[in-house]
Amino acid sequence: MALDDVKHIIHRCFRCGYCKFTHSYSEFNCPSYNKHRFETYSAGGRIWLIFGLMNNELQWSDNLANILYACSTCGNCVENCRFVKFNEFWVDIIEAARAEAVKNGFCPEKQKNLLERTTNPEMFNPYAEPNSDNEELKKEYNLPDKAEWVYFIGCTSNYRQKNLRDSTLRFLKKAKIDFTLIDEYCCCSPIIRTGQISPVKDFMNYNVGKIKEVGATKVITSCAGCYRTLKNDFEKFGVEYDFKLYHTAELVKQLLDEGKLKFKSNYDKTVTYHDPCHLGRHSGIYEIPREVYKKIPGINFVEMKRNRENAYCCGAGGGVKIGFPDWAVEISKERLEEAKETGATVVSSTCPFCRTNLSDANDKFDLGFEVIDLIEILDKLDLEIIET
Numbered sequence: 001m002a003l004d005d006v007k008h009i010i011h012r013c014f015r016c017g018y019c020k021f022t023h024s025y026s027e028f029n030c031p032s033y034n035k036h037r038f039e040t041y042s043a044g045g046r047i048w049l050i051f052g053l054m055n056n057e058l059q060w061s062d063n064l065a066n067i068l069y070a071c072s073t074c075g076n077c078v079e080n081c082r083f084v085k086f087n088e089f090w091v092d093i094i095e096a097a098r099a100e101a102v103k104n105g106f107c108p109e110k111q112k113n114l115l116e117r118t119t120n121p122e123m124f125n126p127y128a129e130p131n132s133d134n135e136e137l138k139k140e141y142n143l144p145d146k147a148e149w150v151y152f153i154g155c156t157s158n159y160r161q162k163n164l165r166d167s168t169l170r171f172l173k174k175a176k177i178d179f180t181l182i183d184e185y186c187c188c189s190p191i192i193r194t195g196q197i198s199p200v201k202d203f204m205n206y207n208v209g210k211i212k213e214v215g216a217t218k219v220i221t222s223c224a225g226c227y228r229t230l231k232n233d234f235e236k237f238g239v240e241y242d243f244k245l246y247h248t249a250e251l252v253k254q255l256l257d258e259g260k261l262k263f264k265s266n267y268d269k270t271v272t273y274h275d276p277c278h279l280g281r282h283s284g285i286y287e288i289p290r291e292v293y294k295k296i297p298g299i300n301f302v303e304m305k306r307n308r309e310n311a312y313c314c315g316a317g318g319g320v321k322i323g324f325p326d327w328a329v330e331i332s333k334e335r336l337e338e339a340k341e342t343g344a345t346v347v348s349s350t351c352p353f354c355r356t357n358l359s360d361a362n363d364k365f366d367l368g369f370e371v372i373d374l375i376e377i378l379d380k381l382d383l384e385i386i387e388t
């Protein structure tokens, strides 16, 4: 989306301020407004800044760009803005304004690193790690060159959350899924979210081409960010594909429903679930992971006060983790304090990026939780696979 596409609607935000709240309007739920307590740092405030830029009533400055980038693109404003029909565009508008910031030379320095690393041919990932072509993993897990499924690992799992990656690989093997890996480039989520969109279409076409090469008709990812990008952004960038997309939670739920998977041991812990913004508000998946947790024998599953559409962001997304690292963990600290109220000892999610930021806050503030992904919990269980 370009800002010109929203010229006809952007002036219609009526500054009611509902975008800052949960559904019940009892709590602030925009992490950015929570931090700054100043209207400009809410969605409504940003919309009016962007309107001012579009009318040339405001000029680009580092300060203005900084306000646009101090947003985790969590989507709470999309969920709670009362301006129906148009509210669905607010995150897209913020991302489009960031693309304008990039064009005008106002992308903040730290976020620029994401593009430099992602487009570096030695890396193709935002973590500045040497690119893994995944050949070693294919050998280690004895994976074929052609398969029905591709596990699209994603950069966070491949370079920062290897236990989550390996748990997923082990689960797919145990479940006898015919899958393989490709030599992936970044899915582009970090650079799209920060408005650095110049290489995105090429990267998307590359990944789709690699998936086609191995003959896969299904793609599974363990990352909420990759999932949202593949599900929503490829189409927006005009990149088509004909494979069916799954998040790991969806495959687990399907196998349980079909009677092909049974949990044969207990997980006797009190667990609360953190909805990743990219799986929840951005992709509409709330109940599937919950149904899986609730089927685990022995589990005591409890909800945080803010859950599902009202979940509080972990603070990592939208370039906040790299741009404002201290603030990012403060946001996760607030989330973990909410988790404490439930009596849970385990905070679980379905996204490696949430896992990273929640773990960082847990360690930094010594909050004493076990932070773990759903697939890592399943990796600890005895599983029975029923072949039909």
Ligand code: SF4
Pocket (backbone or CB within 6 Å): 012, 013, 014, 015, 016, 017, 018, 019, 020, 043, 044, 045, 047, 077, 080, 081, 082, 083, 087
């Ligand atoms: S809720 Fe919607 S209309 Fe109201 S201030 Fe926020 S963005 Fe504007």
Ligand code: SF4
Pocket (backbone or CB within 6 Å): 019, 020, 029, 030, 031, 032, 033, 041, 042, 043, 070, 071, 072, 073, 074, 075, 076, 077, 078, 091
């Ligand atoms: S996307 Fe989230 S952080 Fe950004 S303005 Fe909307 S509610 Fe606030």
